[in-house]
Amino acid sequence: MEEVLASESTGRRAAGRNGAAAIHISGLKKHYGAVRAVDGIDLSIAPGEVVALLGPNGAGKSTAVDMILGLTKPDEGEVTIFGKAPKEAVAHGTIGAMLQSGALLDDATVGEMVGMVASLHRKPMPVKEALRRAGIADLVKRRSTRLSGGQKQRVRYAVALVSDPDLLILDEPTAAMDVGTRREFWLSMQEFTAAGRTVVFATHYLEEAEEFADRVIFMKSGKIVADGSVAEVQALAAGRTLHAKIPGATRSEIEALPAVADVDVRHDKVVIVSSSSDTTLRALLARFPNARDIEIAGVSLDEAFITLTSNINKS
Amino acid sequence: MNLGYLGLEIRRALRAPGTLLFTIGFPAMFYLLEMMLFKDVAGAGAGGAGTAAADYPVTIMVGLCAWGVMTAGLLIGTRVVHERTAGWQRQLRLTPLSGGGFLIGKVTVGMAVALPTAIVVPVVAVLVENVQLTPVGWLHATLFVWLGSLPFAIMGLLIGQLSNKDNVQNFVIVGMLLLAMFGGLFMPLDMLPPWWNDLAQFVPSYWLAEIGRVGVLPNYGTIVTPALVLLGWSVVLAAGVVWRYQRDSART
Numbered sequence: 001m002e003e004v005l006a007s008e009s010t011g012r013r014a015a016g017r018n019g020a021a022a023i024h025i026s027g028l029k030k031h032y033g034a035v036r037a038v039d040g041i042d043l044s045i046a047p048g049e050v051v052a053l054l055g056p057n058g059a060g061k062s063t064a065v066d067m068i069l070g071l072t073k074p075d076e077g078e079v080t081i082f083g084k085a086p087k088e089a090v091a092h093g094t095i096g097a098m099l100q101s102g103a104l105l106d107d108a109t110v111g112e113m114v115g116m117v118a119s120l121h122r123k124p125m126p127v128k129e130a131l132r133r134a135g136i137a138d139l140v141k142r143r144s145t146r147l148s149g150g151q152k153q154r155v156r157y158a159v160a161l162v163s164d165p166d167l168l169i170l171d172e173p174t175a176a177m178d179v180g181t182r183r184e185f186w187l188s189m190q191e192f193t194a195a196g197r198t199v200v201f202a203t204h205y206l207e208e209a210e211e212f213a214d215r216v217i218f219m220k221s222g223k224i225v226a227d228g229s230v231a232e233v234q235a236l237a238a239g240r241t242l243h244a245k246i247p248g249a250t251r252s253e254i255e256a257l258p259a260v261a262d263v264d265v266r267h268d269k270v271v272i273v274s275s276s277s278d279t280t281l282r283a284l285l286a287r288f289p290n291a292r293d294i295e296i297a298g299v300s301l302d303e304a305f306i307t308l309t310s311n312i313n314k315s
Numbered sequence: 316m317n318l319g320y321l322g323l324e325i326r327r328a329l330r331a332p333g334t335l336l337f338t339i340g341f342p343a344m345f346y347l348l349e350m351m352l353f354k355d356v357a358g359a360g361a362g363g364a365g366t367a368a369a370d371y372p373v374t375i376m377v378g379l380c381a382w383g384v385m386t387a388g389l390l391i392g393t394r395v396v397h398e399r400t401a402g403w404q405r406q407l408r409l410t411p412l413s414g415g416g417f418l419i420g421k422v423t424v425g426m427a428v429a430l431p432t433a434i435v436v437p438v439v440a441v442l443v444e445n446v447q448l449t450p451v452g453w454l455h456a457t458l459f460v461w462l463g464s465l466p467f468a469i470m471g472l473l474i475g476q477l478s479n480k481d482n483v484q485n486f487v488i489v490g491m492l493l494l495a496m497f498g499g500l501f502m503p504l505d506m507l508p509p510w511w512n513d514l515a516q517f518v519p520s521y522w523l524a525e526i527g528r529v530g531v532l533p534n535y536g537t538i539v540t541p542a543l544v545l546l547g548w549s550v551v552l553a554a555g556v557v558w559r560y561q562r563d564s565a566r567t
């Protein structure tokens with residue numbers, strides 16, 4: 001998989017400021033009884049990267065996030081944050097995180113909660129600033145029981161932000177936000193990343209990944225099944241699948257055709273994922289005049305991932 | 316951690332329903348009630364001069380002071396369970412707050428909330444029963460008893476870490492009543508059978524009341540033993556809290 005999609009961006013940018021990756025993970029495993037929540041992950045995220053973590057429910061995203069944050073102890077493997085153990089990074093205020101669930105007190109106001117977290121950090125940003133960036137400056141005095149779902153999310157974002165961290169980890173940050181709020185949220189995020197800081201966010205919204213991440217990691221059953229730059233994924237997403245019957249064609253011959261992103265050959269049945277189906281089709285007809293039953297269909301980002309997933313599982 | 320953090324925590328604690336009721340309302344009310352109902356009985360009963368029963372108004376004042384500061388500590392449990400259920404503790408673990416810092420913060424808040432008890436009950440005793448003590452006696456009955464709430468604040472914290480939303484109330488209430496009964500906080504121990512006295516030595520609340528008693532009753536021992544016993548309890552319970560904080564990161 002890494003050969004096809006492991007982004008060159010990973011390798012290129014992995015050497016960060018002090019040479020240490022923002023997040024480096026090797027051989028990470030966490031099993032809960034028979035459930036392999038995280039089943040062997042290797043990963044390096046460079047400083048400044050904005051990475052989307054995608055995957056179906058139960059893929060192991062939150063479990064991985066917990067281990068990155070040092071909240072859960074891995075069964076095997078190691079995580080380092082800017083070269084340090086997660087606990088140390090947390091103690092230095094290097095990581096800010098928005099966890100998937102909860103994290104608000106019923107008996108405190110928005111200002112108090114953000115203030116409490118700020119007062120525990122050594123070099124926090126002013127509480128007001130955090131609230132402004134999260135777009136909730138007007139809610140300082142509001143009790144958390146009187147907040148809407150989307151407002152709660154933004155308070156949690158302010159809590160994550162207030163330590164002025166170098167690395168932000170967000171587990172489904174925009175769940176419960178309406179379209180407008182999500183847009184505002186990501187605008188605020190861009191303010192954060194513009195300063196060269198690193199963001200990893202888990203999401204189920206593929207559009208968010210497409211629009212805001214420069215790298216996409218797809219998890220399934222505790223494993224990373226795809227890892228590539230957004231451009232690569234977009235090529236797949238914008239691309240089409242081309243089905244044809246071509247007696248005698250080999251995999252390598254077809255891979256040699258232009259604009260081919262992925263190939264599946266079974267007997268004489270060929271499935272090609274192409275970033276430009278016209279180009280591929282012309283070349284294919286020229287090269288294999290005996291091709292028949294040709295069908296072309298669009299793929300969604302969803303399907304691209306599924307194609308990717310099944311392909312990778314086979315190889 | 317800093318004063319801002321503690322201030323916010325104290326505000327939250329005072330806001331919680333029950334806090335002021337248990338730390339000020341009930342101890343003062345029970346004092347008046349006990350004086351009304353039992354003072355004459357106790358005075359006429361067992362003992363004689365120099366026993367706790369003879370000095371009923373003073374003994375009960377110390378006992379209810381102890382009860383109030385102890386309860387303030389145990390109530391930390393309820394708040395901690397709420398924090399855990401809300402996922403707030405997981406968020407705290409993403410700050411530089413260490414296990415030790417967490418312990419100190421919570422205990423400080425618990426003890427700060429207990430402080431009014433150690434003032435209000437003696438004030439009521441003076442106003443209603445005209446209780447008179449030496450300055451050293453007052454120091455024992457107020458400041459020292461208050462300081463003695465330390466292990467109970469830690470105990471409350473540990474209860475909060477080990478219980479859940481459904482059973483925490485039971486742990487706190489039952490614990491509070493058992494400790495009060497066996498520690499002799501509601502009633503002078505020499506009004507009770509001797510075996511009760513022997514048993515009482517094993518409960519920390521006995522030693523908390525003892526801190527007050529040694530200062531206010533004649534012919535009593537020194538503060539050293541009760542102070543050491545309570546310190547011992549504190550150390551053991553604190554070790555439990557820190558151990559638990561480090562491991563308690565599960566999503567709940």
Ligand SMILES: Nc1ncnc2c1ncn2[C@@H]1O[C@H](COP(=O)(O)OP(=O)(O)OP(=O)(O)O)[C@@H](O)[C@H]1O
Nearest residue numbers: 032035036037055056057058059060061062063064
């Ligand atoms: N504490 C736990 N005990 C037992 N199983 C667990 C525990 N935590 C997670 N799991 C299991 O591990 C798997 C991965 O869960 P995880 O929460 O990491 O998934 P996820 O990718 O975050 O899913 P979602 O998109 O629904 O948030 C799931 O099968 C889950 O049931």
Ligand SMILES: [Mg+2]
Nearest residue numbers: 061062100171
């Ligand atoms: Mg999750």
